[in-house]
Amino acid sequence: MESGLWSRTNRGGGFTMGWVLDRYLASRRPNRDARRQLEWWRGHLGARALTSVSRKRILGLRRQLAQERTSSGKCRSPATVNRYMAALSGLFSWALRSDYLDVHPTKGIASLAESSARLRCLTDDEREALIVACREVGGLRLQTLVVLGLSTGARRGELLRLRWSDLDIPKCQVVVRGSGRLKSRTLPLPGPAMSLLSRLSKVRRIDRNEVFVEPNGRVRFPRATWKSALETARIEDFRFHDLRHSAAAYLAKSGASLPEIAEILGNRTLQSVLRYSHLTEAQTPTAIGRMQDDLFES
Numbered sequence: 239m240e241s242g243l244w245s246r247t248n249r250g251g252g253f254t255m256g257w258v259l260d261r262y263l264a265s266r267r268p269n270r271d272a273r274r275q276l277e278w279w280r281g282h283l284g285a286r287a288l289t290s291v292s293r294k295r296i297l298g299l300r301r302q303l304a305q306e307r308t309s310s311g312k313c314r315s316p317a318t319v320n321r322y323m324a325a326l327s328g329l330f331s332w333a334l335r336s337d338y339l340d341v342h343p344t345k346g347i348a349s350l351a352e353s354s355a356r357l358r359c360l361t362d363d364e365r366e367a368l369i370v371a372c373r374e375v376g377g378l379r380l381q382t383l384v385v386l387g388l389s390t391g392a393r394r395g396e397l398l399r400l401r402w403s404d405l406d407i408p409k410c411q412v413v414v415r416g417s418g419r420l421k422s423r424t425l426p427l428p429g430p431a432m433s434l435l436s437r438l439s440k441v442r443r444i445d446r447n448e449v450f451v452e453p454n455g456r457v458r459f460p461r462a463t464w465k466s467a468l469e470t471a472r473i474e475d476f477r478f479h480d481l482r483h484s485a486a487a488y489l490a491k492s493g494a495s496l497p498e499i500a501e502i503l504g505n506r507t508l509q510s511v512l513r514y515s516h517l518t519e520a521q522t523p524t525a526i527g528r529m530q531d532d533l534f535e536s
Contacts, residue, residue, distance in 0.1 A: 391485030
């Protein structure tokens, strides 16, 4: 009991965090970021018995996580720390369902307050320069990935999971498959995106179904060439996820409502798209004018 190897029902009492984490990774196969976050927790809790991991210990490690300096020399932001906590919470939820735990250690721990939501969108000149730079630096594969991101607003992981079987070329549509709580959706593809996909299909590996598989058989985000493309295009303070914000901004400026933007982006709640409300407000007078013309047309 003192060493934490016994619990009320003795479920998971002899299992270490590292042992349970190995089984979790094998069964759930989390994405690269979540796996990296879980490995941080393994480094601090891996040798401890699962049932001995207390709320107090987790809160202490969260403070350490926030104070540590990363390879860039900066401390992790509250948003990043919350992602680490979410990864750990996912592990404990799985362990609870798998009868390794009786109590969820992170349940009830409030998230850290995050700063105002970031909203960085490409200007028209930046967008054109980025697409050209992606073609020159990363080739057809990176160019297609970026154009799809701008065209659909899909998340990076959703794009990397894209398969050739998800494309409906005659209808110019693509099925964007979600994972976990993210829902799948069918979206139209504009001509430029379809043209790039058609070209990419001519040099694809016939033994693989993934659209963005590399010649060596791996499916991963081309981080180095992406950064090089940004430098070539002279675009600063921009992340791949900001392509999603740019797509939402284009939708708003085209007259799409917040519910429509949420449906296209695959957001679970309207709360997550309220950051674009100031863009849709600009369309309100025009929409009201069209309505009044229709209502009172003589």
